[in-house]
Amino acid sequence: MAQRYGEQLFAELGAAAGSRRNGRTAAGFVAYAIALAVHGVTVALAAAGLWLLVAGWGGFRMVPGLFLLVLAWSLRPRPNRLPKDARVLLRADAPELYALIDEIAATMGTRGVDVVVVDDDANASVTQLGFRRRLLTVGLPLWEVLTPQQRVALLGHELGHFTHGDTRHGMVVGSAYHSLTTWHYYLSGIEQPNILEFLVNMVYLVPRGLITGIVILLDLLTAQASQRGEYLADAAAARAGSTEAAAGLMDRLLAADSIMTTLNREANRRRMHGPSRTSAPAAEGLWEALTAHMESIPASEHERLRCVGALRGHSVDASHPPTHLRLRLLLESAPEPASVTLDAARSDRVAGELSDVRAALARDIVRDGFVNM
Known part of the structure; x- marks a missing residue:
């Protein structure tokens, strides 16, 4: 895909020399919309967890409320930080x-x-x-x-x-990649499962496939813009x-x-x-x-x-x-x-x-x- 996009953009930018701009594309807007939807799921989990925690204060509903809050916290958008050994x-x-x-x-x-x-x-x-x-x-x-x-x-x-x-690599889409990677980790299959774990793996199969499909779609939507950016940086x-x-x-x-x-x-x-x-x-x-x-x-x-x-x-x-x-x-x-x-x-x-x-x-x-x- 990288090779194909590189060749397409080479022909396009070579023909449009002198007017090379990197304006927003429809694919870029769709990528932003998907990324916002990913973050929307995180916000919804946090809101649901907070509601369960408050509404079920002192009761059993506090347990799933705390679980959803912890899950939302692990999926939160995280800005880049300097490595400690930099x-x-x-x-x-x-x-x-x-x-x-x-x-x-x-x-x-x-x-x-x-x-x-x-x-x-x-x-x-x-x-x-x-x-x-x-x-x-x-x-x-x-x-x-x-x-x-x-x-x-x-x-x-x-x-x-x-x-x-x-x-x-922007804040919105980049952090959505992180959230999706975290989801994929949570939904990874259990190795050498027993019967119960095998059933859990089967349940995980559909949402894990959905997460993988979203990541691939984001790659497809952002790859061409990323390569165009490299040509313009040159x-x-x-x-x-x-x-x-x-x-x-x-x-x-x-x-x-x-x-x-x-x-x-x-x-x-x-x-x-x-x-x-x-x-x-x-x-x-x-x-x-x-x-x-x-x-x-x-x-x-x-x-x-x-x-x-x-x-x-x-x-x-x-x-x-x-x-x-x-x-x-x-x-x-x-x-x-x-x-x-x-x-x-x-x-x-x-x-x-x-x-x-x-x-x-x-x-x-x-x-x-x-x-x-």
Whole structure:
């Protein structure tokens, strides 16, 4: 489905160059209506539980009332929260980085972010914390192998998501997914059932099938809008950092597996041969070795990765269009100059702000001997 939508949108957006807007679609409105209905069930459970609790105060009806209230509480919409182990950079910790983000956001017609988190993934993302706070997550393995302008393009892409939205990860629809997942867990069949449990499984079969059908329907309704958002975010990346930088970013995304493989290899080598896997010297040069490897990749290898990506339909995940189509759409559109320039002096200041988290993350990677792939 992701491959098909990606190809359809590529043709549509390529034909409509210059007028690419991400307006609300009928599918988006239907998804919102379904999500509101899901939350309506939660509200109804809470109301019924409260009524039973009050009307049956002191009697048996308090028991089902309390049960419904607990059930409704577990199904409630939950805003995103920061993971407890997140490596957070606040505005006071990295004023130059935040100023760069704010400048890029202004070119997107939006505001910057409230929190920046650095992790060990070769990717980046944005999300909403609570009801208003914005979170940007930057994977240091990807950040380190990008040129300064490619970093601007990366930030432009992520901030571009805020200008046209993503229904699937919005508060209303996103929390509906959580509620449906919780329902599905509650209605899961009992393994190796006895006769009574077998009958319970049979009773669960219909509502569990209904929940699964609603999830699939939401996926169908939101998938195309999500992929359109990625194409439009790529256009935002080109406006921020230039078309050339955005295309270079795509090449790095195609090489994401190589980035993580190299990082694991370098970390394991230092772990085995360093003076101590928990010491700072053992982790020295980890990021420089990763960058040197990526810079040593010849242009012919990047072209091979593009061809392989086109043949295999490479994409970051199912919510992203095929990477080779994203690259083609960038290159076939009118070239965009950079609206934000990250010169050497400013780049060095940003690097200085990242130095502590950079060293700490390198030590953790060497100590653990692997990173997620």
